[in-house]
Amino acid sequence: MKTTYQVDERGYYGDFGGAYIPEMLYPNVEELRTRYLEIMKEESFQKEFKQLLKDYVGRPTPLYFAEGFSKKYNTKIYLKREDLCHTGAHKVNNTIGQILMAKKLGKTRVIAETGAGQHGVATATVCALMGIECVVYMGEIDIARQAPNVARMKMLGATVVPAKSGSRTLKDATNEAIRDWINNPVNTHYIIGSVVGPHPYPDMVARFQSVISEEVKIQLKEKEGRENPDYVVACVGGGSNAAGLFYHYLDNEDVGIIAVEAAGEGVLSGKSAATSALGKEGIIHGSKTLLMQTEDGQITEPYSISAGLDYPGVGPMHANLFRTGRGEFISVTDKDAMDAGLVLSKLEGIIPAIETAHALAIFETRKFKEDDVVVINLSGRGDKDLNTYIEHFNL
Numbered sequence: 001m002k003t004t005y006q007v008d009e010r011g012y013y014g015d016f017g018g019a020y021i022p023e024m025l026y027p028n029v030e031e032l033r034t035r036y037l038e039i040m041k042e043e044s045f046q047k048e049f050k051q052l053l054k055d056y057v058g059r060p061t062p063l064y065f066a067e068g069f070s071k072k073y074n075t076k077i078y079l080k081r082e083d084l085c086h087t088g089a090h091k092v093n094n095t096i097g098q099i100l101m102a103k104k105l106g107k108t109r110v111i112a113e114t115g116a117g118q119h120g121v122a123t124a125t126v127c128a129l130m131g132i133e134c135v136v137y138m139g140e141i142d143i144a145r146q147a148p149n150v151a152r153m154k155m156l157g158a159t160v161v162p163a164k165s166g167s168r169t170l171k172d173a174t175n176e177a178i179r180d181w182i183n184n185p186v187n188t189h190y191i192i193g194s195v196v197g198p199h200p201y202p203d204m205v206a207r208f209q210s211v212i213s214e215e216v217k218i219q220l221k222e223k224e225g226r227e228n229p230d231y232v233v234a235c236v237g238g239g240s241n242a243a244g245l246f247y248h249y250l251d252n253e254d255v256g257i258i259a260v261e262a263a264g265e266g267v268l269s270g271k272s273a274a275t276s277a278l279g280k281e282g283i284i285h286g287s288k289t290l291l292m293q294t295e296d297g298q299i300t301e302p303y304s305i306s307a308g309l310d311y312p313g314v315g316p317m318h319a320n321l322f323r324t325g326r327g328e329f330i331s332v333t334d335k336d337a338m339d340a341g342l343v344l345s346k347l348e349g350i351i352p353a354i355e356t357a358h359a360l361a362i363f364e365t366r367k368f369k370e371d372d373v374v375v376i377n378l379s380g381r382g383d384k385d386l387n388t389y390i391e392h393f394n395l
């Protein structure tokens, strides 16, 4: 049998994945698991999904040949412009898909968890669009740190509920969301924001984001006469933008896969989010994957200058890409990411999100051949990060 890096029918990517959930959550997850594929295949679903991606999100996003950036690094670099999506990043591809899924399942209420607030905003956006009640759980500390995104969610009509327990950050918000879902199994859909969580979430989110590589294949064929680049490169927080870019290339070993994680102040500094380098097998958010933990299995607080990469785990697809060696994993420090963000701004007139800047930074150390075609997912725009850029560079 041919090796596949896609999910199997039990919800596993190799050793990783599955659904490790409390019994009281079983009916909710089981309803989704038994119905998501059939719903996604429905013609009416596909029609509405494609229409909204086109008219509301602004897809297809361009595949842009970055001439100045290519010249600097002496290879052919294309940027997949997810920064041009409505709301400024790839996250909305998933929330559009999931809000349509919620409607098909007859749900009238949506909940979500958010760390930096980006996924909260993307969820509040599609709930406003569809006129569906939206409750977003967010750690009390994150609420204080991310005031503009809290304001956006409120403008969009969402209720933002502070998580006041534990470290008062993302994992506590996730616990609150799960508690809510257990209490509201019939009318509520839980929109998870990355390729994490119990099966079928990682696969469902990857499928919604796979529009990215579906478009790259067509666009690269037009520009280079071939569908397959030599490499695809993306930053990994939970792993959804990476899963979207890798998706249609996973089982094509002619295409190299490069995943870039946040090393924070250095992989061994104790302030990092380099999950593959530091992670051990464990269970987080309902799935078996690699995560940063102490000797006795307590989840370690991650750190990265970019809020979107500040996650202690990685989705099971990526854990499997790491363990099997199918993916090459590189970690990039805060400083190197910030520098790369400045380089792209100056050479291409594109200010990237700091998450994305991690992926751009690899060219300083990872060399490619002159005629290699490298596609990078430009996962988001840097407007939200302006204050961090200002502080870092004394602008």
Ligand SMILES: *Cc1c(COP(=O)(O)O)cnc(C)c1O
Pocket (backbone or CB within 6 Å): 089, 090, 091, 118, 193, 194, 195, 235, 236, 237, 238, 239, 240, 241, 242, 308, 309, 353, 355, 356, 379, 380, 381
């Ligand atoms: C949220 C976010 C990420 C990280 O999330 P993934 O699920 O790993 O894609 C990366 N880039 C941007 C711009 C983001 O907003």
